Amino acid sequence: MCAAVLTLEAITLGLSTPVMVTVADVPLGTALALGLGLAVACIVAAGMLRKEWAYGLGWAIQVAAVALGLLVPVMFFLGALFGLLWGTAYGLGRRIERERAAAYAAFDAGEEPPAGGAPRAG
Incomplete structure (x- = not known):
């Protein structure tokens, strides 16, 4: 979901240039x-979300996008x-x-998974 948000935000930020x-x-x-x-930072962060630092970059992009309001209200x-x-x-x-x-963890312990959890294998 985070990658989708960053991808759509990349389009919005790119269109803010003109x-x-x-x-x-x-x-x-x-x-x-x-x-x-x-x-570009959005696209890079979206592609690197397997790394924990990419989430920090995503938060920094959110701050920068709001700060861009100083130029374009x-x-x-x-x-x-x-x-x-992004936060959601x-x-x-x-x-x-x-x-x-x-x-x-419940499956590995031989217990029933919590409600809404992964189903048990046959």
Whole structure:
């Protein structure tokens, strides 16, 4: 879920580049570095989510997306929206991993898995 959020956010951040240039009068080089740089960071983080540091990068991207609102005010809203989506996906992912680990531990111990856990193999 986190990878999907970052991928959609990469599109939004990439599209913020022309908005920064035309609406906010940000110099082209700065707009490219910020908009496309953050978009590339989203793609890198989405691809590296097997590593724990990529989640930290994801949180940093959320902060940067909200801070981009200083240049393009609508990014305060979009950054906060993606931050909420990221936080929800992160929290749900952690919960699923905990429940999966508990179900596998119960299976290994020969017990019934917790409700909603992984089914027992035949």
